[in-house]
Amino acid sequence: MKIKHIYKFLLVGLVAVIMGACTSTEADPKFDESPIERLNARKKELNDLLLSSADGWKAVYYTDSTQLGAWTHLFKFLPDGKVDMASDFDDDTDIHRSQYDIQLGSAVSLVFTTANRIHLLSESDNYPTPALVGKGHLGDFQFFYYGQENGEIIFRTNRSFQELRFKKATAKDWDDLHDNTPVIEAITGEITSPLFRLLEINDGAAVQNYDLDYNPDARFGVAASLVPGSNDLINMSFAFTPAGAVVEPPVEVKGQKLTNFSYNSTDDTFVSTGTGGVKATIKYTTVPPVITDDYKKGIDGQPQFVISYIAANLYSAPTTSNYFRSLILKANAALPANQSIARIQIYFNSAFGNYIEYRFNGGRPSVYHNFTTTPNNTAKTLVLNHDSWDNGSAIIPAPAFLKDLDAEFFTPAGMYIKKENFTISFINTIYTMTSASSSFRTTTYQL
């Protein structure tokens, strides 16, 4: 009987193995297709979709609406991985051709694989604010495909994972793109346009003014209330159309959302009109909206005050005006090729009195313009009065190549002086010096 038991157990074991062997380990498929089949289908779906629109697609790309505006791009996708593109990034709104690809990674993405207009937003060395050094305009050119809605393609950007929608473009969109340029130029202003901008909000009963600090390169502005004691700030992220500007988030006045600002070329204003007298206007002004008492630092009897425009660090500062830059370039052009203005250093109440030192690169010795000051307490400006020129040891005639640049400091209307609340490259306090009669403004370090 003993051997019989052994066989019995063996048999039960074998039957158990056989039963076990036939148990299905396969999971129930939740989808009809495998993951790779689904990704491939999605890839084809996106490519077909991109190619399907006869006039291509339009994307108004806000790269980061907390500090930058938007750039309008038009894309026409062509067979064999080619794409035609145009954008209003600068005044070149022509169509350029490059390559694109639909890549398969963690998700299906559209990649613009060779340089074109959209890559201008990703130039590390072309940054609109000091905070964006090495980051350009924070642009992406790889977009993850998230499906469609109402004929729009929904993407998310590669780095910042923001939603970006491609809308179907029309032939008119392509024709009109270059009409964005005059509108952009209008808000940017010309070299001699007044430097300051106001945002005037009329709620139907009263008008409130805001100092609009607009950065044309960033397409972004912050409007600060001019009501004393008010800390009210309005962030404005701009996109442009041939008719004017689109502001995000909308400016809220009495519960009304104002977002479309039409450009009026006759008086150079951008106006958004609501109902019941509600209106918001962006306009230029020659008088700084905020006038400080900092001009008093330069008047006689004060401690020594030295501010210096250092070309290497401050030429490209956002507060340095284009008109100032143009005069610097003009003066430099009159110098030998290896020489240029290195510093314009202004000394108030020094042991040697008041003077502007023009310091040069390339071994050229400094020249000094001595002056006296007269404060204008009504306009809150400091008027600089010519005294003499010297080279450190002897009186010299006024250098001809500095004439136009130097004359701006000596405008009879005087100079506004303002302590700024930002720094550039170094911890030194920044002061700006602005002409009360032109768009001349220099940025300086306090030394």
Place this chain on the structure above:
Amino acid sequence: MKILQKYRAVAMISVSMLFAACAQEDQPKETQLDYTVRNKTELDTWIETSFLNPYNIKVYYEWNQNLVDNNRFLFPPTVDRVKPAMEVVKAIWIDSYSTIGGADFVKKISPREFVLVGGTNLNTSGTVTLGIAEGGQRVTLFELDYLNRKSRADVTRFIHTIQHEYVHILNQTKPFDEQAWAKLTPAGYTSSWYIYTDAASRALGFITNYARLNIYEDFAETASIILTSSKAEYDAILASVTDATAKANLKKKEAIVVQYYKDNFGMDFYALRDEAQKNTTTVINN
């Protein structure tokens, strides 16, 4: 015994069932991965015949986020800019080494991948990275879109990156006399090389400020600066050094470089320099 036979028969059937149970299995089907290749452009064909086929070097010009640092704001080159830049690489780097070192020289020792980037790699600190070599296998070249082939300074700056990285690759194949080198200017090496100027570094016996990072960078900088300068230009650099010890050390370093090329690769380093200079002139004038 009868019962035993019965069990035996049942066991036999069971075992045979066990073997038969696994006979039917799904066979793998064709791959689902998409291996279709986009139609080759003229540029693709040119790269293939100029770099991939003769030298086994792959050139990536289309954006692939896996080949670059995604935290940087970089972008791919403009298509039209790729060929002019790679012609410079071919003429000044590959052709010079091939002429002096033999036709197969670069085929045997070279980076296997070039990654091309259109824009500047500006660091948030304000410094600019011109090139990156990873493990001697992949060299990334930046600022391709801004290369002006008519400017000798531009071309020299661009080719210097490759010459420098290639010296590293040669060093990885055949080490140089590190002990002799380390004895020359041991006190001048520093990780904060970038706060010094080239002139100040030369006064200490280093050809550039970057050469002060370590002896390997020193060797690569010494060799690549000589390769990217004409004899007159290099003599002018030496003449600008007033400190006698510094000048002597620069000359000793030059001698080690020359000896290294002769002993390990049988190459006349000065002939290589002259060839590179000749090819640079040809590139700029065409």
